Amino acid sequence: MPADLAVIGLGPLGMPLAQAAVAAGIPTLGYRTGPESGSLTPAELRRMLAQGFRPTTSPAELGRVRTAVICAPTPLGADGTLDLTQVEAAAHTLAARLRPHTTVILESPVPPGTTDEFLRPLLEEGSGLRAGRDFHLAYSPARVDPGNRDFSPASTPKVIGGLTPACTESAAAFYGRLTDKVVRARGPREAETVRLLETNYRHVNIALVNEMAVLCHDLGIDLWDVIRCAETKPFGFQAFRPGPGVGGHALPQDLAAHTPRSLRMVELAQQVNSHMPRYVVQRAATLLNENGKSARSARVLLLGVTYKPDVPDQQGTPAHEIARRLLELGAHVSYHDPYIPTWHVLDRPVPRADSLYESAADADLTILLQHHRTYDLQGLSVKAQLLLDTRGATPTGAAHRL
Missing domain, CATH: 3.40.50.720 (NAD(P)-binding Rossmann-like Domain)
Known part of the structure; x- marks a missing residue:
């Protein structure tokens, strides 16, 4: 069965997304970007494989999907900033196989402006296609809470900010298959800053207590x-x-x-x-x-x-x-x-x-x-x-x- 979705990056963000996708009936490819590890049990992984999840090491398969979501990790670098090395590698790999009308979504934690100023040029230069015209590009902050039994992906709203209104709607159509509520941001910068605010809110309040x-x-x-x-x-x-x-x-x-x-x-x-x-x-x-x-x-x-x-x-x-x-x-x-x-x-x-x-x-x-x-x-x-x-x-x- 051909896959509808490619999840690029199978760490703590990518694996839960792939799990939610196959549970929703979406044939899904998983492409690893590095030595990542998620929090799924062996039983959960076996269930995913039975539902249509297919790990792959072949970059060529990334060119056969309608939606590609980049979930590559962005750890803190030595200078205290987020290291975008694996996002860059994922972008190069995807760009070489990118087809027109594909929807590309970034979920990795990144500084505001990354989708438009960093990811977009990599995809355009590597594919010869233009974001917003030939393919859709958007950002959606990952909202993963491992071990939380009260909120599933279906009950957790997804925020989406597309490069253009059409990009936003294309990403919304994909996430609408996974969640009960989609929230549209004005653009990718706003969506990226949502993640920043949510993360910092948690850390500041924990520091207070x-x-x-x-x-x-x-x-x-x-x-x-x-x-x-x-x-x-x-x-x-x-x-x-x-x-x-x-x-x-x-x-x-x-x-x-x-x-x-x-x-x-x-x-x-x-x-x-x-x-x-x-x-x-x-x-x-x-x-x-x-x-x-x-x-x-x-x-x-x-x-x-x-x-x-x-x-x-x-x-x-x-x-x-x-x-x-x-x-x-x-x-x-x-x-x-x-x-x-x-x-x-x-x-x-x-x-x-x-x-x-x-x-x-x-x-x-x-x-x-x-x-x-x-x-x-x-x-x-x-x-x-x-x-x-x-x-x-x-x-x-x-x-x-x-």
Whole structure:
């Protein structure tokens, strides 16, 4: 069966899109742009293959689809800006096979202006076609929340900004097969900036509650109770919760390298959030000292080392820095995570706890870094000698909370 769609980039953005497409009955090609890894289980991948998903390593097949969506990763470079290398490579590969009337959509996180000023010239020069006349070009910010059971692709509105009104409508016709609601932006710059605002909004608000967590601990105030009460306000407040750090693929961006004006709130939020792993280790050392133990030679068990609950993705997880700092203090670190069979820190394997409750009982300190659904926190709080909960997930009074 010929494919209608090519998803270029099979990482944390591309695989969920391909999954939603084949579930909607769209024959889909998957073209890998690099050593990417998504968060789908083997069972989910098998189901996709049965529904019409076909991974390919042949660039020629990209010229046989009606819609191509570029989901190549854009990690932070050494200078702190987004690295567009894989987007550029994807554009070159697609341009050489681009046919008239194809709809090309970019979903990768990019700075405003990238679709028109960076992607468009690459596609036009490589294909000899003109965007807006010979093929459609648009941007749509990816809205992927791994592990979230409340919002599926069908129930999550998609924002689209096309180079021309016809480009927007062509992209809208494609996404209308996947979602119940399509939102049309004025153009690709506006759509690109939607992603920027959504990502920075998350990081700034997490930074606020992370600062509140430190302050409330110093003042002897239960922040988790404060949040519980505050979120009853029906207007003007959205609840965010503190944690050991902020991971994931949606990176905050202040655009200082692209414009003469930086976003100072975002820069400050990055500083606050990047300090949280160090703060967790400080709290851990203090708890050990208060219980007559030293961090040096202490047995510390880390629970949950992924960046989100119930997914196997470790992108940007604060668990790495926390484990590294504990090891540097001389602690004996082990871990448990139902999604991560092996784990390495400082280029050496970290022992995995096979028996969760026995390991918690044996450890001098257990630190909950990620609350997976499989964890019985009431049982763990009884078994653990000392439990530090960085997610506020344990029953009140059952553990020391962040």
